[in-house]
Amino acid sequence: MPVSPRRATLATVAASAGVSVATVSKVLNGRSDVAPATRSLVQSLLQRHDYVAPSPRRAKAMTLSTVEVQFDVDLNAYSTEIIQGAVEAGAEVGVGVVVSIRRDSDRTAAWARDLMAAGRKALIAVTSELTSGQLSAVSRAHLPLVVIDPLNLPRARMTSVGSTNFAGGLAATQHLLSLGHRRIAYIGGPATAACNQARLHGYRAAMEAEGVPVLPDYVQTGHFRYTYGVAAAATLLDLPEAPTAIFAGSDETALGVMEAARGRGLRIPEDLSIVGFDDTQLAPRASPPLTTVRQPLREMGKVALRTALRLAATEKIDSHHVELATELIVRGSTAPAAPDA
Template sequence: MPASRRRATLATVAASAGVSVATVSKVLNGRSDVAPSTRSLVQSLLEQHDYVAPPQRRGEAAAAGTIEVEFDADLNAYSTEIVQGAVRAGAELDVAIVVSIRTNAGRTGVWARDLVAAGRRALIAVTGELTAGQLAALSRARLPLVVIDPLNLPQTQVTSVGSTNFAGGLAATQHLLALGHRRIAYLGGPATAACNQARLHGYRAAMEAAGAPIPPGHVRTGRFLYQDGVAGGAALLDLPEAPTAIFAGCDEIALGVLEATRARGLRVPEDLSIVGFDDTQLAQTASPPLTTVRQPLREMGGVAVRTALRLAAGERVDSHHVELATELVVRGSTTGTPARA
């Protein structure tokens, strides 16, 4: 192995800093008896050398075992479901689950090294996008990674857990078509997100099979956020030939569409049918309760934990990408074509 690719050691860092190995060890362990200037120099060199402690130095935390579940944004109804599934699986398998929000994505070496130093056995990343540098840092740290609902198409070297998004999009649109709707719009998340693309493809496949044309402007993308549902829903409802039904890419977007509908004096489902995606608590408590595609979020969290532990134990997994089945849940937000159609 070339010297530039060898794993850095305490001796390597100590030699670069001109200090003893004991001093570097003190910095790693957070000891206070190190001069601030020396501490700063050593920390800088640890990052420069991308130092990761070997397994025998990772402390008692590694023996107990913890898994980091990391999100790229504040928790919401979607992420809470995943956390509950992960925590339940952790309790069954006697492993602690630590939940965090990624804030230091730009410092890949420090990020990966800190995870290892904290005794993490594996990392579960939920949505978001991991850069090539972050993937490389995790690989050098030998920290197993599982991605839930990846925004980008899964890479062969990255293990991921998702759901049958295409089938879900197909079922949602077929439900609206069966009710007699033909002017059905799709309002989704980021255009480049793999899950959004799959749901959109399911929608298009159902419309094409039914011979239902998709008018210009009836497909919109944005973010998986409530405010995007409000704005996108308003834009769709203000079209000269507004849709009679909207398939939303997630429950939060669907609730935003619901608000945009009410702001225009229209009723759901009498004037507009709405279908969401996820089946979070938001869908069940909405008024009216939301017809949606159930994505098994808790099960996805549990599968991710069990898969991460298998990777941490050096076991092989049957597939680098696992998809769990979705299911259409019909509630009160959909009905037949309104008279105004």
């Protein structure tokens, strides 16, 4: 039986099942006076039609429209900045923000329908890797979606918000080169992540422009997390020819690099210069304060929420991908390379 692309109603499901609307309503409400075979047929058709039950009582009780900001990893300083921006933008227009963590394995076929049933006007997914099936589920549920720093770029058109990651990677590496460093390594996030690839390309472009070779061992990719920064830096600093400078793909990773360096008795920045990325609250509080590429995380949260609301209102948007400018912030974790480096 063909499934209508429109949002299904009780009448749609009833017609497909060959029963009355009242029978479908009984199944939805868990009534016992429905034959088992009929109940099974109606339930399967409700799922096939992606039926989302209206919640008039809940709608009347709600004082705010809500947008869900969803992460697939534990929250950190980066997440906090994104959330702050989204909450501020929501408060400006009377929209509430609900924050959740939903692992990839939790994004089942009913995931998007459940969000719509909960009354969400839109979904903002942060640093998530969404499959084509998950994107289709969102589309079928008519749930507007905006992704911040997507970890993959699926073929389906997807609205996203990010920053000028390539320019940021370029500026970070040029800064280290200007200080006389030539043995510069890069520690980034997931190899397939679009933001990581852009930062890595910026790093490579700066090195190539100066005619400085990039040694294969000098590029490490894994996760934008503290523990990975410790592990990857340990690998780099144990090389026979260790780097004199490391560009880390996030502030959290950079703090891990600092820890690995201190564990080997290295001084920062005298023995090792470090540059991070994000400029979260961690950066100025590090010891020494971290030189980093400022990513406008709060503004990214604001832009994502405003864009999501425009999609929910079926307004036309100017671009399906927005990049906000990055800026190099020089602090105490970088210094000129030693004369013999």
